[in-house]
Amino acid sequence: MSNKLSIKAFNHVALQISEIERSRRFYGEILDLKEIPTPNFDYPVIWFDLGNGRELHLIGRQPERTFTPVRSNHFALEVSDVYLAEKVLIEYGVKYFPIKARPDGILQLFLNDPDGNFIELCQI
Template sequence: MIKSLSHLSLSTNSLKNVYKFYVNILGLKVIHTFINDKNREVYGYFLSTNNNTFLEFFNSKKKINFKYSKGQFRHLCFEVEDIQKIAKKLKINKKKIIRGKTDNILQFFTKDFDGNFVEFHQRDKKSKF
């Protein structure tokens, strides 16, 4: 059922440093910039790591504390061929399948057995990338 690992989503205290390191130094391409509609502020980046895998970074207003090893992990995402089929298998209500606010990708979230957030998404003609 799983087509591939789509992306890892991470928090950061500095989008500037994310851009400097991952884009300027490592050469990853920004595929999508998350921009707040109200104040036009950039709050995240979706970066291509090639082969349809990505890193997603969101700005965190809270100071991130590494003391307890909670890290920067937000969720993992699997790209699927049939989002309705996987939702049914996971007993997810069809109403929970939504479109991303800025990328327009079909998606839903659930938690794994450890409480980690897991996203499933499917690209279609309405998706921006």
């Protein structure tokens, strides 16, 4: 194996929530986190600043829509090159979801750890 994955930093953690406004009040008012701009997703999402470039992404559940696994709870690691990360995953035989761009243009791919937990690799 010649390629090495280069993790730059922890980027964000994403949690599913049931009610956007209730969570907005809890994280924004009670925990005093600053809400930050969120790209235009086609589902409800709010983001908060955790400091030092780290973020909390809250993803609203929508029972009327088809569930997408990558919208579930996950944490994200920033990588230097998402395409190199993809090559490393291929070399190790790790299954992953194809690279795609978020609405804000950030490249991302998702994979599972051995226990099925979702991990996002993103290139900022």
